Amino acid sequence: MDGQYDTMVIGVFAICLIVWLFLALRSWMNRPIPVNLAELKLNENIQDSPALQLLEANGYEVIGGKMKIPLAFEADDSILYSRLFIDYVAEREDSRYLVKTSRRRQPLERSGPVIRDRFLPFLLMYPGCEGLLYVDLEDSDIMVIRLMDYQEDVYDGEDLD
Template identity: 50%
Template sequence: MEGQYDKVVIVFFGLIVLIWIVYGVRKWLQDPAPEHMPELLLNEEIQEHPALYILEREGYEVIGGKLKVPLSFQVNQNTLYSRLFIDYVAEKEDEVYIVKISKSRMKVEWTGSGVRDRMLLYLLLYPACDGLLYVDTEEETIKRITLLDEDDYLYDPGDE
């Protein structure tokens, strides 16, 4: 009988630790991600460009000029620096968009992976924006790019 009390105490403490771990993991999964995304600042200086006329023709109001977003990365003990450029910030019907202008030397491949590789970082950097506008100055068109919620599409991994 003496050894059974030890087993009961060990099982009791094991259950308490297990409940504590399950509660901690559940709370961690339900908590929103910490807000460490930069706020979208507006540059009051808007430089002239043919893309401005294309945006205005389509009903967009340009509310911010070129932005430089500084980035820094820690790789092992080295700090690496880079930057992203946003050409304009535009608004239409209370929706705010980041604007990227086409460059002849950097063509976009209009496939899922092409858009992901070239545009996703902007959409993730400023998730409060309603999307990204890609202005093709050669074709004088605008492509509106937004991220879909997982409920908006059906993905079958067997499709790949």
Template identity: 50%
Template sequence: MGVASSDKAVVALMGLAAAIFIIYRIYIWLQSSPRSFIRDRVPLNKVIQPHPSIGLLEDAGYEVVGGKLKIPLAFQVDGAPMYSRLFIDYVAVRDEERFYLVILSRPRKELEFTGSGLRDTLLPYLLIYPDCSGVLYVDTVNSRLHVIEFGKDDGESG
């Protein structure tokens, strides 16, 4: 009878280990979903102000999941504090897998579509949110969407 109860204890321990493993894997799977990932990485603003660009984004297959974000920045220059901020107009998701920061064009601050212009304007966003898939730049004057994805140059392009 002692052998049978020890067999039951081993089977019970194996069952408990399997249950813990399954619960842990489900937890990891839920945490890796795009919505959870975005929530952990980007502070989503639930207030999404209506704008014609939302329709343009939706027509292109994106879902707007967050509204305007203000990212405060602080610097110390020779011991003196300096402050600035970056703005993200929306956060959008495509195919539940990739999230993009959305920036609307501004009349006084047009995006220069050159390598250095894109670098100077968009690099701060990449550094703050390195896991984003890129930036969706909406030309509000011409109702045009530009998908700008980040990548590294391998040094081969002169």
């Protein structure tokens, strides 16, 4: 009788293992593939500008020009369209960066919420990039923006309860 219980336990364990492997494989197959910046088709038409000269003076090689990224959203039964623009794609020491240039009508306040709202979509869309370069033409400055791993002890925000 003891042999039957051992066989049943092993059988249940094997069935659970097979179901778990099947669900893990199905989840892995349905996961979207992140777009790698190295595989991104670049715009080879690079227009000369003060931002381009500032990037090159700081050791960046501009390898792609202005790009439009079309987006579509489904909201209820409607399809809404929008787009994002990348000014350049630059490279330095085998690391690729998306580049956004400053706009006079949209000054950048250097705070967490503003950086999040303006640049997070770009950093999430291309996780293979090293970061985003914000070229401030008025100050002749380049700010490197990277998405960090969250560390609870670094964040001292308010409790949301």
